[in-house]
Amino acid sequence: MQNFKSKRLYTTTAIASLVLFAATPAVMAQTDDASAQGSDDAETIVVTGSRIRRSASSTAAPVAYVGEEVIEDRGFISAADIINNTPSMAPQLNQADGSGNSSGDGQQYPALFGLGAGRTLTLVNGRRYVTTSSGMGEARVDSNIIPTGLIERVEIVQGGGASVYGSDAIAGVVNYILKDDFEGMELDVQFGDSWEYNDYDQPSVRLTGGHNFDSGRGNIAFNAEYSSSPMLQFSDRPRSNLSRITQGNALDTGPNDGIPAVAEVIPAYFWNFNTSGIVYSIPAPLPMFLTSVNGAPAQFAEDGSVIAYDPGNILGIPFAEGGQGFRYSELAGLRTGVERQSFNLIGHYDLTPEVRLNAELLYAATDSEERAQGHSRTVLNGNGAPFGAIMFNAFNPFLTPEAIASLSSANPGFAFGAPMWLSKHFDGQLAPTDTTTHETDTLRAMVGLEGEFSAGDSDFYWTVSGSFGRVEGESFSWGVLLNEFENALAAVSDGAGGAVCSINVDADPTNDDPNCAPLNPFGFGNISDAARAYVTTPSGEYFVNEQVDFLATLGSSLFDLPAGPVDYVLAYEHRSETADFTPFQANQLGLVGTGATTLATSGDYNTNEVSAEVLVPIVGGDFTLPFMQELEFSGSYRLVDNSIAGEESVWGAGLRWRVTDSLMLRASQSRNFRAPTLTQLFAPTNTAISNAGIDPCDADRIDTGPNPAVRRANCEAEWAANPAYGDLATFQDPAENFSVTTVTTGGNRDLENEISDTTTFGFVFEPSFVPGLTLSVDRMEIELTDGLVAFTTADFMAACYDNVVQPVDMCSAFTRLAASDGTSPAGTVVQGRTTTVNAGLITFKGEVISAQYAVPLDAVFSSFDPGQLTLGLEATHTASLTTAVVGSTEDRTDNTAANPDWTARFDAIWTRGPVRLTYQLSYLDEVLASANATIESTPNPVLDANYTHSISGSYEITDDLTLRAGITNLTNEEPSYPSLSYGDILGRRYFVGANFRF
Secondary structure (H helix, E strand, O other), rough: OOHHHHHHHHHHHHHHHHHHHHOOOOOOOOOOOOOOOOOOEEEEEEOOOOEEEOOOOOOOOOOEEEEHHHHHHHHOOOHEEEHHHHOOEOOOEEEEEOOOOOOOOOOOOEEEEOHHHHHHHEEEEEEEEEOOOOOOOOOOOOOOHOOOOEEEEEEEEEOOOOHHHHOOOOOOEEEEOOOOOEEEEEEEEEEEOOOOOOOOOEEEOOOOEEEOOOOEEEEEEHHHHHEEOEEEEEOOOOOHHOEEEEEOOOOOOOOOOOOOOEEEEEEEOOOOOOOEEEEEOOOOOOOHHHOOOOOOEEOOOOOOOOOEEOOOOEOOEEEEEEEOOHHHHHHHOOEOOEEEEEEEEEEEEEOOOOOOEEEEEEEEEEEEEEEEOOOOOEEEEEEEEOOOEEEEEEOOOOOOHHHHHHHHHHOOHHHOOOEEEEEOOOOOOOOOOOOEEEEEEEEEEEEEEEEEEEOOOOOEEEEEEEEEEEEEEEEEEEEEEHHHHHHHHHHEEEOOOEEEEHHOOOOHHOOOOOOOOOOOOOOOOOHHHHHHHHHEEEEEEEEEEEEEEEEEEEEEEEEEEEEEEEEEEEEEEEEEEEEEEOOOOHHHHOEEEOOOOOEEEEEEEEEEEEEEEEEEEEEEEOOOOOOOOEEEEEEEEEEEEEEOEEEEEEHHHHHEEOHHHHEEEEEEEEEEEOOHHHHHHHHHOOEEEEEEOOOOOOOOOOOOOHHHHHHHHHHHHHHHOHHHOOHHHOOOOOOOOOOOOOEEEEOOOOOOEEEEEEEEEEEEEOOOOOEEEEEEEEEEEEEEOOOOEOOOOOHHHHHOOOOOOOOOHHHHOOOOOOOOOOOOOOOOEEEEEEEEEEEEEEEEEEEEEEEEEEEHHHOOOOOOOOOOOEEEEEEEEEEEEEEEEEEEEEEOOOOOOOOOOEEEEEEEEEEEOOEEEEEEEEEOOOOOOOOOOOOOOOOEEEOOOEEEEEEEEEEEEEOOEEEEEEEOOOOOOOOOOOOOOOOOOOOOEEEEEEEEEO
């Protein structure tokens, strides 16, 4: 931990030195492809999706735009808020889903059309950024590092882009365009909080300044900003605090009776453990083995005394309805807290009238905190440790005489040394905290030149740039040392009324640890600081990502056609990426957690890529035809040579046809790719005890899935071949909820590129009979093969049993227990695998719709100034989204909470003089709770449509001061029941802010 902190201090000091050095005028500049047009050609720009200068009026593929005004209107404190406000994006909320998983590491990434964050490429000013993510994940850039105070607009290419930008542009591209030529000084401060709960304070401050110098030849600008959002617990919101689960339904009589296979349990508790400790006579998860004192199960009170325990209405293993067990909703936190800081320096200087020097410097620090599952020792452990409940006897010095007497009444042998067992979730008692923190430092510098020149009869424009990015990250939590914990539990009396570790009084001197401090496991909060320090140690990992990128482009015209010049751009890009993954020493040595060793690993690759684009005006200018004012063809090609993934060729083609002044048609087709990332290829291999996830053959799951008949038939065939598995109709796999499965996790060096074919077609309509109205509708079809997918044990099982012809490689990735071992029944999944695979086919079909209408108020209210009213609509329709492992049944996930059929946003903005008022409606369609959900599989198969309303207003008091305020989720609408994320669980919130210009 100290080492990382010193690294951050060193990095910050180095950046400060760079800033002081770079602050000299005449060398700093910003590269922005959208502004790289030269002073003589103000009518053409570079629009995201192409590097050719063109008219900004339209493109062959749909491009959405988000202006900087939306940041103030909605009170956004990060670029991630912009992304989550876009209907075509799958929200990235850093929120737990109620399954027991944690809420995430705080990083947020754009993810178009529900195809995964790794398939949406992030650019800043048209250039790649270094990957900020780590682990088994994809190459992604955290939106939290983007400087909101410098955002001029965000351009979102919806569908493809790999032929222009390279790998990862499958679903599309998000390009953050930063402000150029900023002059003056601006301080923006804002504070927001939850209206009802006062627990979600969001402070934000931004300082932005810029200055033109040398008669306007140069500009230098800086931005420094800070914002934060707090961590939330499940108990902080009514919906999440319900502690809802579903459990096998005893009333269910079959797959066609209209009765769900599972029933709701509210509130749900783990009856077999709690935070003070439940006593067992035998360490097995059955109610009959609960130790009974005076006719009732026994538990320890907080002070260590033995009292009666109410397990609630036991529904099976491990859940009960009510009672005094551990509340299910307390397993993990609801929302990750995020604190972000960033500093940016950008500028440009015109060396000559034809050559401009550009530069960018960014440093960002993002810290997040999540509440992960805590440490436990239970009859079936829930956090992956290779041991179960704590064995103890009457000679433990922390037991009171009263406790010994009570337990001896239940088992007379206890007083003479017979063991009992303690089942307990420590819930923050063992370590200073049960939270996991993530720290990420990002440093990026870019220097470039751009310009124009003439040769012969041709005019050329060009860019050359080089960038370096480095990300240093750390994930930190407190781990429990396995040997030390056992030593601390083995406590004996010191003969003077105290306790000492038994190893310190053992006759064998080699078994002596002078640092051992005895640990009191009974009750709550009774562990000494010395014991806590002895049994815990930092656990986690460091990672470092580096990227070096060189990009050169050259554009000009080949020749003239009657409709205009044929334009082209050639580009060359060289990129090298490295990633280092270094677990903490305790993790490398296998001293914590499950005892598995995690090895340090690293990898690197480089890629050389050449590309060409062409823009051919077939009809236009002085050459027009009836119903064909313009006809334009665009084409692109990219050849990629990746040192690991090999060669790949991708291309794009588009057609734009302006039929009349009011109607323009467009279409595009492209072939795109994504190369496997370093972590997908080389993630370190480790083995841990964990749960296996959903078992398709579990009695609660067998009649669900994309093809229930196929699933049931395959499970029945396996059970028939293995009679020891018992009755399939009543089979309950404990591996779904308990850590009994040995899971091997690691990279896959046999991965190949995934390939997608993308087609778009649509129209832009600006009717002359409705002045001010613009409507665009585009169809998107994306078909991806050899998809790179992180497969868990549950995914391998689903691929095995949901396939008519069962794939051997999928079915061999997990193993079932051949015969009961006394704690788990035969058929339990005891071995599994987690890795990335080229999993098969993903198909997306849908539409993106955009409409904007400038309402002609002047025509209605001619006697006074009515101001300006603009109405806007953005909607995304997912017609189908299917995933299929090669040879298996297609699984449709459209019309689900993860991928709703319709998402939409309606905006109304009214401005008059210094006043600006806004209204926003966010809409989510009625959907299935999960893929293939029916009343047979779940008691709540359908989620209602969700409507969220937000308002805001701003008033420009003077030219130098603007005040603003707003309310998000005005009606305090909860997510659609029973979801925690299909809607806004944070509830009604407000923000107030001020912008000072000086």
